[in-house]
Amino acid sequence: MIQKWRIALREAANLSGCHVNDQYETEIVKEIVDTIIRRLNHQPLSVGKNIVGIGVHLEKLKSLMNIELNMVSVVGIYEIGGVGKTTIAKAIYNEISHQYDGSSFLINIKERSKGDILQLQQELLHGILRGKNFKINNVHEGIGMIKRCLSSNRVLVIFDDVDELKQLEYLAEEKDWFHAKSTIIITSRDKHVLAQYGADIPYEVSKLNKEEAIELFSLWAFKQNRPQEVYKNLSYNIIDYANGLPLALKVLGASLCGKKISNWESALCKLKIIPYMEIHNVLRISFDGLDDIDKGIFLDVACFFKGDDKDFVSRILGPHAEHAITTLTDRCLITISKKMLDMHDLIQQMGCEIIRQECPKDLGRRSRLWDSNAYHVLIRNTGTRAIEGLFLDRCKFNPSQLTTESFKEMNKLRLLKIHNLRRKLFLENHLPRDFEFPSYELRYLHWDGYPLESLPMNFHAKNLVELSLRDSNIKQVWRGNKNPRLLKCAKVGDSNSRRVCKSGASSKRHLQVETPSNFVLQWLFKAREISRNQGQYERAKGA
Numbered sequence: 001m002i003q004k005w006r007i008a009l010r011e012a013a014n015l016s017g018c019h020v021n022d023q024y025e026t027e028i029v030k031e032i033v034d035t036i037i038r039r040l041n042h043q044p045l046s047v048g049k050n051i052v053g054i055g056v057h058l059e060k061l062k063s064l065m066n067i068e069l070n071m072v073s074v075v076g077i078y079e080i081g082g083v084g085k086t087t088i089a090k091a092i093y094n095e096i097s098h099q100y101d102g103s104s105f106l107i108n109i110k111e112r113s114k115g116d117i118l119q120l121q122q123e124l125l126h127g128i129l130r131g132k133n134f135k136i137n138n139v140h141e142g143i144g145m146i147k148r149c150l151s152s153n154r155v156l157v158i159f160d161d162v163d164e165l166k167q168l169e170y171l172a173e174e175k176d177w178f179h180a181k182s183t184i185i186i187t188s189r190d191k192h193v194l195a196q197y198g199a200d201i202p203y204e205v206s207k208l209n210k211e212e213a214i215e216l217f218s219l220w221a222f223k224q225n226r227p228q229e230v231y232k233n234l235s236y237n238i239i240d241y242a243n244g245l246p247l248a249l250k251v252l253g254a255s256l257c258g259k260k261i262s263n264w265e266s267a268l269c270k271l272k273i274i275p276y277m278e279i280h281n282v283l284r285i286s287f288d289g290l291d292d293i294d295k296g297i298f299l300d301v302a303c304f305f306k307g308d309d310k311d312f313v314s315r316i317l318g319p320h321a322e323h324a325i326t327t328l329t330d331r332c333l334i335t336i337s338k339k340m341l342d343m344h345d346l347i348q349q350m351g352c353e354i355i356r357q358e359c360p361k362d363l364g365r366r367s368r369l370w371d372s373n374a375y376h377v378l379i380r381n382t383g384t385r386a387i388e389g390l391f392l393d394r395c396k397f398n399p400s401q402l403t404t405e406s407f408k409e410m411n412k413l414r415l416l417k418i419h420n421l422r423r424k425l426f427l428e429n430h431l432p433r434d435f436e437f438p439s440y441e442l443r444y445l446h447w448d449g450y451p452l453e454s455l456p457m458n459f460h461a462k463n464l465v466e467l468s469l470r471d472s473n474i475k476q477v478w479r480g481n482k483n484p485r486l487l488k489c490a491k492v493g494d495s496n497s498r499r500v501c502k503s504g505a506s507s508k509r510h511l512q513v514e515t516p517s518n519f520v521l522q523w524l525f526k527a528r529e530i531s532r533n534q535g536q537y538e539r540a541k542g543a
Helices: 002-016 026-042 054-064 084-100 117-130 138-151 191-197 209-220 229-242 245-255 262-272 277-288 292-305 309-319 321-330 345-358 371-380 522-542
Strands: 073-078 102-106 155-159 183-188 203-204 336-338 340-342 368-370 387-395 415-419 446-449 466-470 489-493 498-503 510-518
Touching: 002 209, 002 415, 002 489, 026 054, 054 084, 054 203, 073 084, 084 102, 084 183, 117 138, 117 155, 138 155, 138 209, 183 191, 191 203, 191 321, 191 368, 209 245, 209 415, 229 245, 229 262, 229 345, 245 277, 245 522, 262 340, 277 345, 277 368, 292 309, 292 321, 292 345, 292 387, 321 336, 371 387
Parallel strands: 073 183, 073 203, 102 155, 155 183, 368 387, 387 415, 415 446, 446 466, 466 489, 489 510
Antiparallel strands: 336 340, 498 510
């Protein structure tokens, strides 16, 4: 006991004191007492158990924040659902809230703002006023009191899960309401909302690295920080599937805890077909908040265009696509690196699951098909007008099984890609000469090794933007005047003798065409004439 006293006294003696300078000693004493009271009254928030990697986030955030600056700081913590934004916000609250005159953590603003706003205002004031008595009778009276309290006290306020500015309208509509040296932290799935509010310290939550992911999964699955040896390979497969998302690692680990190896193997097989619904539902919240156009673009990218060039995808999907891609980026549903579109594996699987849920039993009634599902619909002639996109690898099926009946009902088909990564396969003439497929809505046609000498007689090119018929037997793309007014790029013929021709007399249109040197260029010249006439018409109309 005596030794403990000695240690305590030594530590107390080493503490630095307060500099009085020109202040009255009574003021300094009051500040010391207030600080002690704040620390004693500080009630830390529960961040849960088995938390991994939180220390790294705290250090990064504290290095970005300077709470001594004579200004209001707004920190925006953003990323997809399940990555740990709320947990990080709680941890930083526990770490620094005692340094402020008052503090408040308002959880789940998105949902709670739909209900009792007065209750939210009371919670905010209760934290700021440190439990002092107050009474507000209505929302507008609450706004007035909140403004007075925020402007007269140095506070820390955390708004958790905000996805629209109007959700803060009755709580802290503007950061100008706050006293200097106050800090506002907002967590959101939408970084554009953070920018609108004026967040000057954006913080993107990174996914867990491999070692952190192993530790988190093991803590939930085995109650230790490494996998049991007999489960090691299965554990690594599931960890790879989760791709660093804490929610997925926690949920899957907990669900498999204490289960037999055969159960683990069965669960892993199931995950390859459909996602774990608890994870899916959290991730889908961001999708459900989109409008119909943005939902469509997201599903196109998730099913068909992950890893493709942003400009290429925008061109194919239409004039609204560029704005939609920006929205999806703001909502953390996709990322763009070196102009290539990407997304988290579980976000992609969430998109694919939305397509599956359109019609779980009937593949032909889904809007987008790829790989084996597309193959089964084609060979069984079960396609319907619901299908908007179909992508298929030629190497994985026998093209000779295709007939006009395979595509007959697909009148809404916008995107058709039959590709061949292993070039020069299946170039024999395997399609009937009267082969047809719907093209009224077609914007993108990519068919490697197309075996016929021209596209069908009834082919409609009105909406076609991109045409690729690599390694094909094509001699004349189509017969007659098809008026491909939207066509931006065409790649046609045998790649061994390809040259690039550019056309576009109209300054508003640029057409790039790749053809073999012995290709019949009648169609190209017609396209140039159409472009020239269109440009003359637009100039005349403008005059």
